Amino acid sequence: MGDWKTITVPVLSSDSKNILSYTSERKISPTSMSSQVLRLSLPLSKNMHSFFSAFCTEENIEQSISYIDRELTTLGFPSIYAESKGKELNLVSIINCMNELLVLQHKNLRAQEEVEMQHMKLGSDMDHLQNCYAKLKEQLELSKREIVGLQERDRQLQSKNRNLHQLLKNEKDEVQKLQNIISSRATQYNHDMKRKEREYNKLKERLHQLVMNKKDKKIAMEILNCVGRADGKRGAWRTDKTEARNEEEMYKVLLSDYEQRQKQLLLENAELKKILQQMKKDIISLLPPQKQKPKEKSDDGLVLSDQEEDIGELNKENMWELSCETVREQLTNSIRKQWRMLKNHVEKLDNQVSRGHSGALDEKDVISREDHELETEKLELEIQQCKEMIKTQQQLLQQQLTCDDDTTLLLQDCYLLEERERLQEEWRLFREQKKNFEKERKSFTEAAIRLGLERKAFEEDRGAWLKHQFLTMTADCKSENATTPSAFLRSKAGSEPDIRLLKSASRQRRPPSVLSCPVSAESCQTSQYIAQNSVASEKPAADNMPNLWVESDDKEEIE
Amino acid sequence: ASCVQHRLVVRDASSLQLLQLYTCLDQIQYIEWSSDSLFILCALYKRGIVQVWSLEQPAWHCRIDEGSAGLVASCWSPDGRHILNTTEFHLRITVWSLCTKSVSYIKYPKACQQGVVFTKDGRYMAVAERRDCKDCISIFVCSNWQLLRHFETETQDLSGIEWAPNGCVLAAWDTCLEYKVLLYSLDGRLLSSFRAYEWPLGVKSIAWSPSSQFLAIGSFDEKVRILNHVTWKKITELDHPATIASKKTIVYKEVEKSPTVDTERLSFPPTRELASSLFSTQSKYDISQVPVSLQYIKPVADRANPKVGVGMLAFSADNCFLATKNDNIPNAVWIWDIRKLKLSVVLEQLCTIQCFQWDPCQPRLAVCTGTSRVYLWSPAGCVVVQVPGEGDFQIVSLSWHCTGDSMVLLSKDNFCVCYLEREEV
Numbered sequence: 007m008g009d010w011k012t013i014t015v016p017v018l019s020s021d022s023k024n025i026l027s028y029t030s031e032r033k034i035s036p037t038s039m040s041s042q043v044l045r046l047s048l049p050l051s052k053n054m055h056s057f058f059s060a061f062c063t064e065e066n067i068e069q070s071i072s073y074i075d076r077e078l079t080t081l082g083f084p085s086i087y088a089e090s091k092g093k094e095l096n097l098v099s100i101i102n103c104m105n106e107l108l109v110l111q112h113k114n115l116r117a118q119e120e121v122e123m124q125h126m127k128l129g130s131d132m133d134h135l136q137n138c139y140a141k142l143k144e145q146l147e148l149s150k151r152e153i154v155g156l157q158e159r160d161r162q163l164q165s166k167n168r169n170l171h172q173l174l175k176n177e178k179d180e181v182q183k184l185q186n187i188i189s190s191r192a193t194q195y196n197h198d199m200k201r202k203e204r205e206y207n208k209l210k211e212r213l214h215q216l217v218m219n220k221k222d223k224k225i226a227m228e229i230l231n232c233v234g235r236a237d238g239k240r241g242a243w244r245t246d247k248t249e250a251r252n253e254e255e256m257y258k259v260l261l262s263d264y265e266q267r268q269k270q271l272l273l274e275n276a277e278l279k280k281i282l283q284q285m286k287k288d289i290i291s292l293l294p295p296q297k298q299k300p301k302e303k304s305d306d307g308l309v310l311s312d313q314e315e316d317i318g319e320l321n322k323e324n325m326w327e328l329s330c331e332t333v334r335e336q337l338t339n340s341i342r343k344q345w346r347m348l349k350n351h352v353e354k355l356d357n358q359v360s361r362g363h364s365g366a367l368d369e370k371d372v373i374s375r376e377d378h379e380l381e382t383e384k385l386e387l388e389i390q391q392c393k394e395m396i397k398t399q400q401q402l403l404q405q406q407l408t409c410d411d412d413t414t415l416l417l418q419d420c421y422l423l424e425e426r427e428r429l430q431e432e433w434r435l436f437r438e439q440k441k442n443f444e445k446e447r448k449s450f451t452e453a454a455i456r457l458g459l460e461r462k463a464f465e466e467d468r469g470a471w472l473k474h475q476f477l478t479m480t481a482d483c484k485s486e487n488a489t490t491p492s493a494f495l496r497s498k499a500g501s502e503p504d505i506r507l508l509k510s511a512s513r514q515r516r517p518p519s520v521l522s523c524p525v526s527a528e529s530c531q532t533s534q535y536i537a538q539n540s541v542a543s544e545k546p547a548a549d550n551m552p553n554l555w556v557e558s559d560d561k562e563e564i565e
Numbered sequence: 566a567s568c569v570q571h572r573l574v575v576r577d578a579s580s581l582q583l584l585q586l587y588t589c590l591d592q593i594q595y596i597e598w599s600s601d602s603l604f605i606l607c608a609l610y611k612r613g614i615v616q617v618w619s620l621e622q623p624a625w626h627c628r629i630d631e632g633s634a635g636l637v638a639s640c641w642s643p644d645g646r647h648i649l650n651t652t653e654f655h656l657r658i659t660v661w662s663l664c665t666k667s668v669s670y671i672k673y674p675k676a677c678q679q680g681v682v683f684t685k686d687g688r689y690m691a692v693a694e695r696r697d698c699k700d701c702i703s704i705f706v707c708s709n710w711q712l713l714r715h716f717e718t719e720t721q722d723l724s725g726i727e728w729a730p731n732g733c734v735l736a737a738w739d740t741c742l743e744y745k746v747l748l749y750s751l752d753g754r755l756l757s758s759f760r761a762y763e764w765p766l767g768v769k770s771i772a773w774s775p776s777s778q779f780l781a782i783g784s785f786d787e788k789v790r791i792l793n794h795v796t797w798k799k800i801t802e803l804d805h806p807a808t809i810a811s812k813k814t815i816v817y818k819e820v821e822k823s824p825t826v827d828t829e830r831l832s833f834p835p836t837r838e839l840a841s842s843l844f845s846t847q848s849k850y851d852i853s854q855v856p857v858s859l860q861y862i863k864p865v866a867d868r869a870n871p872k873v874g875v876g877m878l879a880f881s882a883d884n885c886f887l888a889t890k891n892d893n894i895p896n897a898v899w900i901w902d903i904r905k906l907k908l909s910v911v912l913e914q915l916c917t918i919q920c921f922q923w924d925p926c927q928p929r930l931a932v933c934t935g936t937s938r939v940y941l942w943s944p945a946g947c948v949v950v951q952v953p954g955e956g957d958f959q960i961v962s963l964s965w966h967c968t969g970d971s972m973v974l975l976s977k978d979n980f981c982v983c984y985l986e987r988e989e990v
Contacts, residue, residue, distance in 0.1 A: 188764060196721070200698045207698075214656050217634050252706045252713055259688070260751050263733040271795075 071095065078103050282341055289344040293351055566596060566605055567980060573607055573618060578966065581982055587618045595638075599645035600687070604663075606648060608639040615639050615648060617663070629661050643687025643707055651681075658692065660710055669710050675700065679725040684732035689713065689751065691735055693723050702726060702737065704753065714753035720745055724768070731777040734794070738768045738782070741870075746771070746782055748797055757797035761790055766871075772878035772887075779903065783875030787891050791906070801906045805875065805891035805899060807861035809911060816853040817947050818913040819940070848915065848938065850947050859894045859913060879921065881928045888930055890918055898932055900942065912942060920962040926969035933960040939974055939983060952981060 062070040075085055083103045087096060360375055566575045571592050575585040587607075595608040607616045613636040617627040635653025642649060648661045651674060658671040658681065674680055675693035683690050690705045700723040704714040722740040729736065734756065739745040744767030748756040759782070761767075766785035773780055779800075780792045789803040809816060864871040877890040886909070887901045895917040902909040916934040923930055932940040937958040939950045952958045958976050965972045971984045 185764075199722075203695075203698050210654055210656055213654065217632075217652075217656070248709055249711055252709075252711050255706075256689075256713055256751055260733055263731055267795075 083107075279337070282337060286337075286341050286344055289341075289348050293344070293347055566598065573605065575605070575620065578971070578982070585618075585620065585623055587623075589616050590614060597639070597641055599641050600643055601645045604645065606639060606641060608636060610636050612636075615650060615661075617648070627663065631659070634659075640681070642690070643683050647710075649681065655680075671703070671705075675723055677722075677724050679727065682726050682728050682735075683707065684728045685730050686732055689728075689732065691726055691728065693726050693737070695723070702735070702749065702753075704735075704751070714751075716749070716753040718747055718749075719755075719758065720747065725771070727771055727773060729773050729777040729780075729794075730775055734777065736771060736773070736780060738771055741766045741768060741785060743767055744784060746780075746792075748780075759790075759792060759797065759799070761799070762786070766874070769874045769876055769892075770878045772880055774880045774884050774887075774903070775882055776884045778884070779880075781878050781880065781887055781889075783878045783889060785871075785874035787874055787893055789875050789878065789887070789889055789901075803887075803889070803899075803901055803906075803908070805889070805894065807894060808856055808858045809908070810856040811908065812855055814855060814908050814911060816855065816857045816911045816913060817850045817942070818853045818857075819848050819915050819949065820851045821848045821915065848949055850912075850949060853913070857911070857913070859897050859911070861894055864893070877918075877921065879923055879930075881923045881930070882925050883928050886923075886928055886930075888921055888923065890921070896934075898930070898942075900930065910942065910947075912940065912947060914940065919960070922963060922965055922972075924965050924969040925967050929969070931963050931965065931972055933963050933974065935959050935961060939963065939972075950983065952983075 075087055079085055083106055084099050085096070087094070087099075360378060363378060566573060571589045573585075573587040573589060573593065573596065574583065575587075576583055589607050589609060591609045591612045591614070593607045594610045597606050597608075599605070603620055605618050605620070607618070608614075609616070613631040613634065615629040615631075615636065617629070619625040629648060629650065631650055631652055634656065636650055637653050637655065638651040640649050641647070642660070646663045648663070650659045650661065651657075652659065655674050655676040658674045660669040660671065662668070671692055671694075673694045673696050675695045677693055680693040681690065688707055690707050692703045692705065694701050694703055699717055700720050701715060701717045702723075703712055705711065706713050718737055720737065720739040721743050724738055724740045726735055726737045728734070733751050735749045735751070737747045737749065739747075744761050744763070744765075746759045746768060748758070750756050761782075761784065768782055768784050770783040771780065772783075778794050780794070782790045782792070784790070787805045789805075790799050791801050791803070792798060793800045862872070864873050872892040872895070874892055875889050876892040877888075879888045880886070880903075881888070885903055887903055889899045889901065891897070891899065896914045898912040898914070898918055898921055899908060900910040900912070901907065912932065914932070914934045916936055919933050919935050921930055921932040927943065929941060929943045932942070934940070937952045937960065939952065939960055941948050941950060952960070952974065958974075958979065958981070960974045960976055962975045963972050964975070969985075971982055974981050974983055
């Protein structure tokens, strides 16, 4: 039960007060609504007070009771009046009614709570949906705009494309035209050339005729004597026989050339065939025995076996010497088949390798490859990231190492400042300590002076007391008095032995008398104090120590 | 043999000692040794006279006068006893026989780059002719000048013919307006025709490999296409780009090195050698790091016969290397390895390459660029050889001795012989 809402229930004022107190004491669930309700309840309570008082006062009790009774009966509750029609109130029924009302109140509150919760939820859902709706609307707008933009671009590109096509067509047409022009010009030039050539030939003929007709005697050969032929033979007449012989010779030359070429080609052929044979053998040896998948390979296998048999036979017959078409074809076909098989085999091996890497079964062939690809992608990403990191680190390092002069100076200054500050602090501390030491020294000196004075006083007292003692009890305290002056006498020595002696003296002073106790205590204390101070202030007050002692000595001597 | 004005000077090849001296009637334009080295013909184009001299008998003389027909070209026949004269306007080719004093005529010869070619063994001669505006080729037997075959070619304007070294195939190519190479067998059958592309300028130069296995065609598109003799199809295209990026190519660059003069050795007045060495620039080869970009010249577009394309092709004697020159990059010689069909070396010179020739025996290439230095390359390396002497000796062309031991370096007015020492193994 969380929130309490004070509902204006017309109850007796005393009860209402109780209720109110009850409500105020009730623990509240920490919701804002509850706080609001609380705040509401507080003023309401005040109002309630007034309201309650307003409803039922001292005067109209009867009326209010009857009113309440009527309300309750209308609500279905039993009457609060007693059975008799008198004005006696049935307390039990009143209490029951009250209880019922309270229960009802609870229920109503709960229902209200729930409703409010639902209301809130619905409100938030509504908000959420509204936001979503707004966002989606925005997205829709954006996408619509994008679509429009893209459509526009598409249109532009298409128009550009069309233009380019048009240009291309134009260019092609131009090229065609130019080619036509060129060809037409070429034919024209040829025709003109031919014409000119004919003219030229005519001229040449004319000239030739003229030259021949002139019968220049000059056109002659003057030779001293005939020279023998190079090969020593005599010249032969031109006859048909010679012509025939010439033809023969020419054909002989041609034939010899062809024969030579054919020989060369045969040799080449033979070599190539040998190489092919070797290759075939190698391929067959590379391929494993085809027993795995008989279905696929059965046909090929059969063919192969046939082929191999044939080829085996041919091999026996010295195949390379034959060069008929069928043999050649068979050879090339067989080699092609073998090569294809080898290729398939190699591909299978590749698949097996990839399978082996991922360690999956045959069915997961595709997946393994995908995994492999994914892994490679991941690795590549990692590599890139690492590289980027390295780059940034390098950059940072570079920045650090090779900063500008300004920054280095600044950095240096920073360090110096730090140091300076530290030093300053230390100085401050030092100065403080110094001051403290000074103060202490002063106090020491004052203490020493006081000590001196006290000692003086003490000495005087002691002197008096000794006198007194001496006068009174000289016989008793002789030995003890003897020690003390001896102690005293001894105490007039150097510094450290003085301390010890003082200490011992002070110790010795303690036990002898009660009277001297406080003084001795004081002196002990002061001596101890001096000792302590002397020890403590050895360093700063090194100079002062002998002074102290000098003072003390002086003081002692004074006595 | 060398000619000076109207004198023919014959020297000994190994010692350059003067052996004979002949005087001709007029200025000599062209000289040629006969195949057995017994006779020398001197052609005097202006006068239309060919004079023949004998080495064995200095008193012997012969003179062929073409008269009004004029003389444009003259050459020996392979047997060394006939002289073929091409008359002016390519009216006809006259075959003069030194043995029988007889004359034969070949009509309608073609006026082209290489119209008359002999087979290597000298048995057959192919002549390019043009009759009725059609190109044709006649094959003659050299022994008795009998016409063996005569056939038409499918070319527009036959530009040249060349026998394969085995004498069985004849390559004929068309004018540069049309890329066409035709291959005919000895008996006149068309074996194959090759056409790389249609419209741009076509074949610029052709070379057979010494084994007749390959035919290299250099064209105006800066590429060399190699055909093989079995199928007569292209087996590879060799490109000549201006930038060489392949790591396997060695680029030798000619660098000028400043002459070092020993200050202690300076004498006054300075000796001639010193002066020449001071003023002549030395150069050496440096290996450039790939990628190298060569000096590329873009030719003037509207001139005929532009300096574009592969203008020089030569196979080495052992059939292993092919040397080419791309006229767009006139300072570089490209050496291709035929066995791998790859570019193996590029020689980058300081000046334009004038001429290069392979050693007839070894894979050694001699290059001249118009300076007074000759450059030698072999698979072992390359070297710059300075022609010693005063003044400038601009080497314009060179020619190897048939044994490969020496070569002749020609400049405009002088020539010198370079002897190569053979390593004692």
